[in-house]
Amino acid sequence: MFSTNRLAGQHVRTKRMTTFRPKYITFDCHGTLINFQMAEAARDLYGDRLDEPAMLQFIKNFAAYRLDEIMGDWKPYADVVHNSLERTCKRNGVAFKDEDAQIVYERVPTWGPHADVPAGLAKVAKEIPLVILSNAMDAQIPSNVEKLGAPFHAVYTAQQANAYKPRFQAFEYMFDMLGCGPEDILHCSSSFRYDLMSAHDLGIKNKVWVNRGHEPANPYYGYVEIADISGLPGVVGL
Numbered sequence: 001m002f003s004t005n006r007l008a009g010q011h012v013r014t015k016r017m018t019t020f021r022p023k024y025i026t027f028d029c030h031g032t033l034i035n036f037q038m039a040e041a042a043r044d045l046y047g048d049r050l051d052e053p054a055m056l057q058f059i060k061n062f063a064a065y066r067l068d069e070i071m072g073d074w075k076p077y078a079d080v081v082h083n084s085l086e087r088t089c090k091r092n093g094v095a096f097k098d099e100d101a102q103i104v105y106e107r108v109p110t111w112g113p114h115a116d117v118p119a120g121l122a123k124v125a126k127e128i129p130l131v132i133l134s135n136a137m138d139a140q141i142p143s144n145v146e147k148l149g150a151p152f153h154a155v156y157t158a159q160q161a162n163a164y165k166p167r168f169q170a171f172e173y174m175f176d177m178l179g180c181g182p183e184d185i186l187h188c189s190s191s192f193r194y195d196l197m198s199a200h201d202l203g204i205k206n207k208v209w210v211n212r213g214h215e216p217a218n219p220y221y222g223y224v225e226i227a228d229i230s231g232l233p234g235v236v237g238l
Helices: 038-046 052-069 077-092 098-110 117-125 141-148 168-178 192-201 229-235
Strands: 002-007 010-015 024-027 130-134 154-157 185-189 207-210 224-226
Touching: 038 052, 038 098, 052 077, 077 098, 098 141, 117 130, 117 141, 117 229, 130 141, 130 168, 141 154, 154 168, 168 192, 185 192, 192 207, 207 229, 224 229
Parallel strands: 024 130, 024 185, 130 154, 185 207, 207 224
Antiparallel strands: 002 010, 010 224
């Protein structure tokens, strides 16, 4: 059963349960906390060659190929961007250049947080340790994390785990490093496909979906829904 509440001015869809105070709150970074701007990068590179319907299809394909590229063995994220962009260009009849992929890759560390993130994180960080599990490279993530404006207990990357989410290996690496289990954390993400489906299958019962509008709701996976990070403190009773 679910109830609807208003927490910190945000619409929150919650399970009827006692407030859970986890040992750690773990986060997806890009998309959930950082304003992930792959679509904007694609528009900057190819928008003058595609009309709007074609551009929307390009963006959709680019997202799908990025997911496909990370499902196997780990490889550098520069290769993920390169391969997925090249495949997208081929599918959409657009000329591809290696330097286009490099431009996109080099933008990632420049991206900053969604406007709601710093204040929401700062309030929670006073009481509960915060952890990031990101599909980024070690060299990319420090710049993004610095822009979040809150202290993090730990930041783990796909490079360290030798696996990208949604593969279980990435989450298992985080558990091993933290010395905890699925029952000890609250995992927070804006993505079902990258995070919350795997979290569900791994037995992480306490999950928060930040509804950034990039995926539809999927109640099967059992989560608290918040519109943005300003709603997070209320979820953990702060």
